Amino acid sequence: MKITKIETFQLEWAEPGQGFRSAFVRVEGEDGLFGLGETSPMQGGLASLIVIANDMARDLVGQDVLDQAVLLDRLLHKCMKLGPEGVVTGAIAALDIAMWDLKGKLLDLPVYKLLGGAWQGRLPCYSSMGGGAANTVDWLVKTAMQRVETERPAALKLRRDGDRTKQDLDVAGDIAKARAVRKALGDDFPLAFDANNGYSLGAAIRVGRELEDLGYIWFEEPLQHYNVAATGELARRLDITVSAGEQTYTLQGVKDLIEAGVRMVQPDIIKMGGISGLMQCQAIAAAHGVELAPHQTQPTIGHMANLHMLSTIMLRSKPVELCDGWERADSVFRNPSRPVDGHFILPTAPGLGLEFDAAAMTRRSIPVRAQ
Structure with missing residues (x-):
């Protein structure tokens, strides 16, 4: 055609x-x-x-x-x-x-068929909650509990969303918030922490060790994205999974993160080559025994493309991101992908299915x- x-x-x-x-x-x-x-x-x-x-x-x-x-x-x-x-x-x-x-x-045919088929048609999501740096402990706890109750996610991620031009602004406060949310949701609920590039290496080690003690399952973008070697060093020094890659736009950039020591990469489908780009990332991640857990905040086309691609991964270990404001553009799309009992449902209509x-x-x- x-x-x-x-x-x-x-x-x-x-x-x-x-x-x-x-x-x-x-x-x-x-x-x-x-x-x-x-x-x-x-x-x-x-x-x-x-x-x-x-x-x-x-x-x-x-x-x-x-x-x-x-x-x-x-x-x-x-x-x-x-x-x-x-x-x-x-x-x-x-x-x-x-x-x-x-x-x-x-x-x-639906896109996932063109990619080789889906391992699962229901993909669990995690709730990605921003505003951590600007809000109080009480607000964070209340909002986290509301998100868990209404969205029923498989996990919840706290995001600092702070000023990326400043480092280590409130390390003690960040730790206090992580502790409070853990206490509110209980010891067994899966939690992650996204630092949004907010720490120096020393502060990231301190926060990471606290997160390990609190049972958090991954620590996202602790350092500036361009500090690849330091991010790799942090990943090797901590037991918690350190992830990076939201600001990585090429397959070669993903390779550099993996070779530095990062064991979970998070490129975004709408930033680095679309479905074809993420399929290449999955191949290199699988070859190195590294987890691929794409960053994803787009609620419509990019999100649906992400679902098709992720459904093809056999050993996918992390839920799909569900970010703040995910319901935007619902009035334009008749069948926007909304979570049902904490899961996204893979469409079976031709193409992306939108x-x-x-x-x-x-x-x-x-x-x-x-x-």
Whole structure:
């Protein structure tokens, strides 16, 4: 099937003018079938959408969507001088997801079938709860208990969400919050802690050892993401699983984390190559005996793509991320993936399996065209 049109647009989560924006791409084929993809919504995803519109779309029109890997590798290397990490890999991710969606519709199969089949159709989720640095112990405990009661997750992750330009602002306070949530939820409930790059190596060792004593199951991004060697050293010095990779945008970057000593990697499907990128990450993680637990906060297209990919992993050991605000864009998608008894249900319809309200999509869309 030849690609006939590429459209890039932002989508406002709330009514126009009232909310943040997602960043979507639409890849259309000859017979009117189309696939939808998503890139990172940071700063509205505008940079990646402009790269697609300016530097990628014209090279895809007229090409066969089944030549996806060749086409996207060519575009990655064409745009190499733009970084390429982040903006370019996010653009590739959006196009890759859209092409998988289109191929599934073309072949009348769900994406997970095209990837080799699903090991499970119900994927447990963990509740990812932000605001740890800015709020009190009492607020954190109350909110954690509410999330567990309403979402019934398999685990809960506390996120600091602090100022990334400052280190070690309130180590004692962070430990006190981790202790309070552990006490409130009991010794057996699985807990994780995301430092959001907030510590020096020494402070991370101190916090990590406290988390070990409290029975937390992983310690996410304790150090700045670019301090790969120090993150590896921390991972080797602690018993708790140290994870990283949310700000890692290439397969080579994931390899560097693993070789440094990190035993759980967390690249994001909409930041580093889409479904194809994460399938490559899973291969290298499996070869090294490392866990792959992708970062994921996107509630619609990127999230659904993540579910299809994760369902294909035989020995997947961590739940799927369910972040704050996951219900955003529900009014646009008729069947957004919501947790049911702490699980996401893998759709079986062709492509990604998403259905949307065309009128609502049009009303909330803001086109991003070539400059």
